[in-house]
Amino acid sequence: MSASPPEIRFDDVVKTFGGAARAAVNGVTLSIPGGTFAVILGPSGCGKTTLLKTVNRLIEPSSGFIFVGGVDTASVDPVRLRRGMGYVIQNVGLFPHMTVSENIATVPRLVGQDDAQIRRRVDELIDVVHLPPAEYRERRPRALSGGQQQRVGLARALAADPPILLMDEPFGAVDAIERTHLQDEVAALHAQRARTVLFVTHDVDEAFRLADLLIVMRDGRVEQSAPPLAMLARPATAFVSDLIGADDVVRRLRAIHVSAALEPAGETDAADEPSVDSHASLGDALSLLLDGAARLAVRDGADLRGVITVAGILRAARRGATAS
Template identity: 55%
Template structure:
């Protein structure tokens, strides 16, 4: 759905290119997380998609079309955009903010009203309670939800998210990531996400692309990035605790042992990860914890599942 072909960009007065010959694809309906140190070029790459930045060389294709040949205004109206700090219009109500693009597209008023309420419902904001509020009456997390609702209002196939949760407090950020990630997965949107937060990248991305000095260093599934860093830079970037991060991506059922846990053993809830299983094993001092379905998890079975390739895990 989104394809970068040899794209490069050097800003005036800069000796080093911001982006240097990137080839990268975001599959239709998938989320690709772009991550890397500050100044690595990830936001520049994202802004090439909706022509806020034009490349000096190479092509950016959306749905097979070279965006260089498209009208920038028309292009931006068919691509959702969520950024840090949200960028809501402070003088407009929540409903008016969400209705921005449908209004520009000339939708009938009744259709706009129905769509606004549907989008607020989608992001967990009761329409009757929030549609007439102003942005300064909302918390950071609520403003971010409105920003997502606005980006999705015209039902774009492509969504760009540039540090979307950076202004939300840490506890609210984790919850919001989970909820928005579930919504985007359910809607089947093609998402390009820029973040500096590795946990956010591996939690939300179907793939993670790590950049350094304008170049692509590694593009991999999150579990593969953590298990098999491409070089010393990637290994340092993902950190010494990368194996613990990886456990959170693998379902506890991947470590299923056929033996039953005892009746008094701790039990994992449905949807638990290997990280959840390890925590329960350590906290309870148990040799075995029960799964929500049949079987159990032990430290031995967990260790085996943790080092196995994710694609082969049950």
């Protein structure tokens, strides 16, 4: 139906606010491949929001370039640029005098869809973000919970079906249970429809639940950019290791038996695949996988018990993290 989602690439991006002694973003070079769910993680003030806002040009960099789908964003009209990017922030900024439906319909109306099209799109989106029953459509934002407001904000951001979604601590003001639901739904949305997502958070658990690619920032710079599990296993610096609690997790994986992340081998013949013994730990399996094996056969003597993949370990680790 639609083209594959675009890459976002930062090339030596610097942003120094007027009068500031230090750059808020200080030389970021980074590629986020199209379709990736990338999470920027770091402490308050490290430059996450500033970097995110250079993508939709709410902030112009002092120097450097941002390319979206290979096109220098400085050469694109900001209004047109933003039409391809949903943007969700913490206090969504819903229009208080408008109903839920009217809020969601803002963009379809702007682009001149007719009433029937708009109604259909609003219905679709209400469904996509699992807003509660029909009665809610005619409510005003103040009559919604924080989580429901975030759902409306997300629906509104998705209205034009943008190939890029920018999210800045979108669930920061939502209670813990609702937050978990929203995280699951954002992950499910991403699985259904390929988009390039750039999601900012200071919450390590949230970052690990969502990220394909985890980008740790510190003092305006990228400290490390890697898939979450690779970062856990091989944090580039002590700062990263401390931030994500790498010591604990790797130690935890070493104490867990491979069976905790075992998946069925399926139809394929696993005879030629690298393998581990069924008594190995997830820590052992992870070391082999990080050396380049796509998956490992788990064997008990000659018997094939199943397979282990990085994604499977990650799912198991997330289950473990949720339980603890």
